[in-house]
Amino acid sequence: MNRDPLERAWPAAEPPPGFADRVLDRLQHAAPEPAPRARSRRGWPARPVRWLALPALLLVLGGLLLLWPAHPDRAGDVIAAEPRRVSIGERVVAQMSSGAHLRWVGDEVWQDRGEVSYDVVPGAPFRVATPYGSVVVLGTVFRVVVAERGAAEGEGMQKHWAMAGGAAASVGALLWVSVERGRVRLEQGGTELLLAAGQAGAIGADGIPHLESSAPHARAEVAAAGSDEPRRKSSREVADAVRRHAARRRAAAAEQQQRLGSGSRASGASPAAAAGAPSAATPEPPLSPQSERRKEYMQRVMREQYFPVARDCYQELLERQPTARGRVVLEFAIVGDGDAGVVDRVAQREDETTIEDAEFTLCMRESLYTAVFEAPPPGAKETTVVYPIELTPE
Amino acid sequence: MPAMLLSTEDPEGDALEAGLLQRCRAGEPAALRVFVEHHQRSVFALLSRIVGPGPEVEDLAQETFLRAIRALPGFDVAGAARLSTWLLTIATRLALDVCRKRARQQRSPFTAEPPSAATPEHELQRAELRGAIASAVEALPSDQRAAFVLAEFHGFSIEDIAAALQIPENTVKTRLFRARAKLSQALAQHRGHAP
Numbered sequence: 338m339n340r341d342p343l344e345r346a347w348p349a350a351e352p353p354p355g356f357a358d359r360v361l362d363r364l365q366h367a368a369p370e371p372a373p374r375a376r377s378r379r380g381w382p383a384r385p386v387r388w389l390a391l392p393a394l395l396l397v398l399g400g401l402l403l404l405w406p407a408h409p410d411r412a413g414d415v416i417a418a419e420p421r422r423v424s425i426g427e428r429v430v431a432q433m434s435s436g437a438h439l440r441w442v443g444d445e446v447w448q449d450r451g452e453v454s455y456d457v458v459p460g461a462p463f464r465v466a467t468p469y470g471s472v473v474v475l476g477t478v479f480r481v482v483v484a485e486r487g488a489a490e491g492e493g494m495q496k497h498w499a500m501a502g503g504a505a506a507s508v509g510a511l512l513w514v515s516v517e518r519g520r521v522r523l524e525q526g527g528t529e530l531l532l533a534a535g536q537a538g539a540i541g542a543d544g545i546p547h548l549e550s551s552a553p554h555a556r557a558e559v560a561a562a563g564s565d566e567p568r569r570k571s572s573r574e575v576a577d578a579v580r581r582h583a584a585r586r587r588a589a590a591a592e593q594q595q596r597l598g599s600g601s602r603a604s605g606a607s608p609a610a611a612a613g614a615p616s617a618a619t620p621e622p623p624l625s626p627q628s629e630r631r632k633e634y635m636q637r638v639m640r641e642q643y644f645p646v647a648r649d650c651y652q653e654l655l656e657r658q659p660t661a662r663g664r665v666v667l668e669f670a671i672v673g674d675g676d677a678g679v680v681d682r683v684a685q686r687e688d689e690t691t692i693e694d695a696e697f698t699l700c701m702r703e704s705l706y707t708a709v710f711e712a713p714p715p716g717a718k719e720t721t722v723v724y725p726i727e728l729t730p731e
Numbered sequence: 732m733p734a735m736l737l738s739t740e741d742p743e744g745d746a747l748e749a750g751l752l753q754r755c756r757a758g759e760p761a762a763l764r765v766f767v768e769h770h771q772r773s774v775f776a777l778l779s780r781i782v783g784p785g786p787e788v789e790d791l792a793q794e795t796f797l798r799a800i801r802a803l804p805g806f807d808v809a810g811a812a813r814l815s816t817w818l819l820t821i822a823t824r825l826a827l828d829v830c831r832k833r834a835r836q837q838r839s840p841f842t843a844e845p846p847s848a849a850t851p852e853h854e855l856q857r858a859e860l861r862g863a864i865a866s867a868v869e870a871l872p873s874d875q876r877a878a879f880v881l882a883e884f885h886g887f888s889i890e891d892i893a894a895a896l897q898i899p900e901n902t903v904k905t906r907l908f909r910a911r912a913k914l915s916q917a918l919a920q921h922r923g924h925a926p
Contacts, residue, residue, distance in 0.1 A: 347780060347864050347868065349775065349776030349777075349779050349780055349884075350776070350779035350784055350788050351772065351775060352772060352774075352775045352792070353789060356767070356771055356789065356792065357764050357771065359789075359793060360763075360767050360792075360797065361760060361767070363793055364797060364800060426805070427801055427802050427803075427804050428801065428802040428805050677899065679899040679902070680899075703905055703908065704905065706905045709902070
């Protein structure tokens, strides 16, 4: 593309006079710790009143720790008596809610309990360890809520979570993570879960990372759950659960590969297409719970990441052929790319694709490269997916 | 592809970065001023092209430099990322954050200024071209716009863009393909209508 017309037609803003002065001025005055805020982040709920009942000793200790130097420290140990912000090293700012406990040395952070939002300047890896699993930062802004030790054995855990986390949807969740921007990886034992922006994940009493819903109805459910908290398991029980989960994952992956190899679908469900939009459609044999979860995951990623772009392809087709409708069946591989699974080798199944428009099918195939999935299971080189899509005009 | 403003391939820029870094890390105000003044044009250019014109550009530029200066001690000189690339990566992520917030509020700063009837002919043509570009730019999703700006105006490689936007390289290629196609179409249409 010729840039000259672009540069002339798309002028850039120039720095105004005194810009550097203003930056240096802010730098000079930004060092002191900001005053604690009643709310840690816009839209977050205030801490529940029950925190006021924390032992007096904790409040005294927290009060003392508020006197901790405001400038970034290589190491620190802070219990927040009220919402506050701390700098961890040079590139991490943590917004702590009341009662949260953080310790850190360099970039290694231990979050013992409570709710903390992290804003991380991209760079070297950053990890938050908790009693229930680790969160490895691949992105920039995320939130971690950790239950108090032993709290799962007590009463009203879910109620506390609903109030404290605001979106801790899972009954029995001990560690809950939501990602606002970028990506993080939730780890426990040998099991990992990659979370992208807008997603949430949790680790419950079984020690297995899983995706979470943060829908309001889920919160209500949590709030209403009362004291039905399952007993927190011992380390050995957690380890056993993780091993069982890993075995189930391997079995599910093998089953999935076998099914894909025999040409069956990795996706599909909606029998009817939404008007004017692509939708997954397919027939399907009964699936195991693992395969069902995998299928739901695929559908969600496709719906969230691929369908918006694919809809543009279809709209462009409708401009050329206003009554165009039919099916496109795409076959693609998901290969590991670091911590993510990226799309590779997209093809359309000619014998099953009923829309014959080269520009449209090219657009559909090219657009699929924008989707990012979980990496293939450990040991699997790639995952092959066959995804049928029904398209009907409005 | 030749880069505009502060090129990432500019050897003079290299020398300046290497010399500045130590003094900036020590918090020396004079060095920090040179650092800001050296990079401010590229940061403003990037931000204004991603978020559009307006007072937010300076706010974001200040935030970019503040974050960068605080994180400078952790910047790996021997690493793959150049200082300018790293700085623009921070700016890009801040800009995209603003774009996402705007998308939720459904507002856009990209507006095509209607040409005035009293404008001389060549100014009229330029205004029309700006209008065509503004419309095409506004239609681009912010992620495509960011990839395009980084590639076309700041000389970022596919790999650099992938790192900056935290997306796979294939996704970068797709976004660039789509952005270029849409903007080329807008330019072609403008040429077709130009007298």
